[in-house]
Amino acid sequence: MSPGGPAQEAREPCAAGNRTEGALEPGPPWLGRRVVLGVCGGIAAYKSIQIARDLTLHGATVDVVLTKAARRFVAPLAFEGVTGRGPLIDLFAVGGAALHVGLGRDADCVCVAPATADFLARAASGRASDLLGTVLTACEAPAVFAPAMNDRMFAHPRTRANLALLDAAPGYHRVGPDTGRLAAGEGSGPGRMADPSAIVDAVGRALHPRGALSGATVLVTSGPTREPLDAVRFVANRSSGKMGHALARAARLRGAGVVLVTGPSGVTAPFGVEVVRVETALEMRDAVMEAIGDVDVAVHAAAVTDFRPSAPRRDKLKRESAGGEVAVRMVANPDIAAESAARMKPGAISVGFALETTDLVERAAGKLAAKGFDLIAANPAGEPDAGFEADTNRVTILDRDGRRSALPLMTKSAAAWKILDAVEERLRGGEGS
Ligand code: C5P
Numbered sequence: 001m002s003p004g005g006p007a008q009e010a011r012e013p014c015a016a017g018n019r020t021e022g023a024l025e026p027g028p029p030w031l032g033r034r035v036v037l038g039v040c041g042g043i044a045a046y047k048s049i050q051i052a053r054d055l056t057l058h059g060a061t062v063d064v065v066l067t068k069a070a071r072r073f074v075a076p077l078a079f080e081g082v083t084g085r086g087p088l089i090d091l092f093a094v095g096g097a098a099l100h101v102g103l104g105r106d107a108d109c110v111c112v113a114p115a116t117a118d119f120l121a122r123a124a125s126g127r128a129s130d131l132l133g134t135v136l137t138a139c140e141a142p143a144v145f146a147p148a149m150n151d152r153m154f155a156h157p158r159t160r161a162n163l164a165l166l167d168a169a170p171g172y173h174r175v176g177p178d179t180g181r182l183a184a185g186e187g188s189g190p191g192r193m194a195d196p197s198a199i200v201d202a203v204g205r206a207l208h209p210r211g212a213l214s215g216a217t218v219l220v221t222s223g224p225t226r227e228p229l230d231a232v233r234f235v236a237n238r239s240s241g242k243m244g245h246a247l248a249r250a251a252r253l254r255g256a257g258v259v260l261v262t263g264p265s266g267v268t269a270p271f272g273v274e275v276v277r278v279e280t281a282l283e284m285r286d287a288v289m290e291a292i293g294d295v296d297v298a299v300h301a302a303a304v305t306d307f308r309p310s311a312p313r314r315d316k317l318k319r320e321s322a323g324g325e326v327a328v329r330m331v332a333n334p335d336i337a338a339e340s341a342a343r344m345k346p347g348a349i350s351v352g353f354a355l356e357t358t359d360l361v362e363r364a365a366g367k368l369a370a371k372g373f374d375l376i377a378a379n380p381a382g383e384p385d386a387g388f389e390a391d392t393n394r395v396t397i398l399d400r401d402g403r404r405s406a407l408p409l410m411t412k413s414a415a416a417w418k419i420l421d422a423v424e425e426r427l428r429g430g431e432g433s
Contacts, residue, residue: 025411026059029208029253030200033108035060036139038132039079041069043183044114044148044193049074051113053082054200060207063088063103065132067119091131100131104138109206112136114148114193117159124162142171142206146199150182151189175202198271204253205272212427213420214255219295220248221288221302221336223263225281229328230313238388239303241265243353243379246416247299248273254420259295261287263302281305281333292340297423299351300337301377303388308333341372349426351419352376355387361396361404368398374426375399377419385409397422 035055039048048064055062064079064087076087091100104110112119112132119132123145128134136143145166153159154177166172176194181187194202222244226234241262248260249270258273261284269275276291278284281304292298307330317326341350352373354364357380364378378396381387386394386409393415396406399422407418 024054024057025413026057027414028417029204030055031059033060033207034063034106035203035207036063036065036103036107036110036135038065038067038110038112038115038119038135039070039074040067040112040114040116040119040132041072042114042116042148042193043073045070045073047193047196048113049078049082050196051111051199052079054196055111055203056083058200058204060203061085063107065089065103065135067130067132069116088131091134100128100134101138104135105140107135107139107141109142109144109203110136110139111144111146111199111203111206113144113146113196113199115145117147117149117153117156117162120145120147120159120162120166124165140171142173144173144175144199144202144206146175146194146202147177147191148193149177149191150186151191154189154191173202173206175199195271201249201253201271205255208254211254212424213251213297216256216296216427217259217294218248218251218256218297218299219259219261219288219291220244220251220299221261221284221304222248223265223267224303225263225284225305225333226279227281227305227308227333228312229309230315230317232316235307235309235330236264236305237303239263239265240389241267242389242391243393243412243416244299244301245270246412247301247419250413250416250420251297251299254424256297259291261291261302281308281336285334285336285339288336288340289343292343293345295344295348296427297349297351298337298340298344299419299423300340301353302336303353303355304333304336306333307331335371337373338371349374349423351423354378355381357381361398364396364398368400373400375419375422377415395419399426 037052039045052062062083066087066089079087122133128137178192178194179190180192223241224236224239226236228234245267248258252258252272260273261276276287278287310329310331337352350373354367356363360378364376368376376398379387379393385392393412394409395415398404
């Protein structure tokens with residue numbers, strides 16, 4: 001199985017609570033694709049209902065296949081309620097003789113979540129003793145396995161050997177398991193099924209055809225920076241990190257290895273992304289400079305605070321001692337994007353952002369040239385449905401050859417996808433759309 005698996009084992013389990021609703025809209029790489037979701041008999045099966053729902057909301061046609069044991073944990077009707085399609089259970093149903101062949105042949109991805117120790121053993125030896133096993137063996141599309149089991153079962157040498165076999169199989173991908181709370185009375189340990197959102201993203205990654213970003217290394221900066229004024233106060237801006245995080249997620253879905261350097265943001269980091277958390281512009285510069293020489297693409301979506309207090313106080317400035325007025329001397333922060341454009345390897349692509357209240361596109365064109373970007377995404381400030389904090393954005397993409405593409409209002413996830421379309425085109429040396 002390919003990356004996304006073993007690296008996930010080390011990931012701290014991650015709540016998906018503050019994903020924006022935009023992240024669940026129909027769109028690539030799920031839209032119009034057929035996914036078979038195999039559910040095995042483990043307590044994590046209750047979370048598979050959410051996986052089925054989210055894949056459906058993303059625009060996939062989801063056929064759920066329940067093993068006999070899975071039906072002891074979750075009812076078929078629950079899956080029908082979220083997918084609009086009746087789950088499939090019986091290999092030997094009358095009238096469904098070739099069901100397994102059709103499902104396997106037509107699937108763009110088979111996802112097994114939870115994949116129990118028993119199912120992994122059967123998959124590793126190519127068993128086709130039930131509907132799910134036969135679908136898997138009849139399928140040439142990629143498969144994603146989300147193992148879930150007791151920590152002792154996960155540690156068992158046979159389970160490890162089966163996983164090693166599956167990990168080595170081309171087209172097979174693994175997500176998790178995480179370390180965390182197991183079934184009641186079993187405490188915590190490795191074996192908990194990966195978060196449903198991580199599994200949905202792993203399916204998206206498996207569905208996306210190999211493109212110019214597959215295997216590329218992408219650095220994304222995101223969020224604001226905070227510049228300390230004193231021990232408790234800071235200067236910052238309204239950036240939420242939604243655009244940068246959407247770009248990091250989209251790059252990961254397109255097969256890139258992603259480093260996300262982010263200032264303070266309440267948005268959950270995308271799954272499978274290396275996250276470097278920073279606070280100030282100087283910290284962001286250090287993190288970016290450390291990585292920049294090795295990346296194929298850098299996307300500077302962070303709203304770096306342009307000025308910082310020149311001498312932040314170590315203590316808290318007291319109202320009584322300040323009198324009625326406080327003067328703060330500010331110095332300019334380094335321009336991280338401009339500095340890093342010059343340090344990138346030949347052929348690497350640098351993407352900037354411009355957020356302006358007036359003369360947006362003209363100013364963006366000026367920044368594109370001045371900062372050495374290949375592309376710049378211009379987005380308006382001061383509109384309620386675009387720019388800072390909103391879930392949507394209105395982006396114009398400009399490139400260094402003078403092309404301009406004004407996109408309509410769309411969610412930040414959709415805008416991120418479009419920006420990466422433009423990046424891929426340049427990586428391929430394309431002529432533009
Ligand atoms: O000049 P302005 O701040 O509008 O530039 C916007 C672009 O430059 C963004 O891509 C932003 O991330 C980047 N930038 C930077 N370091 C700064 C200021 C801006 O990397 N100090």
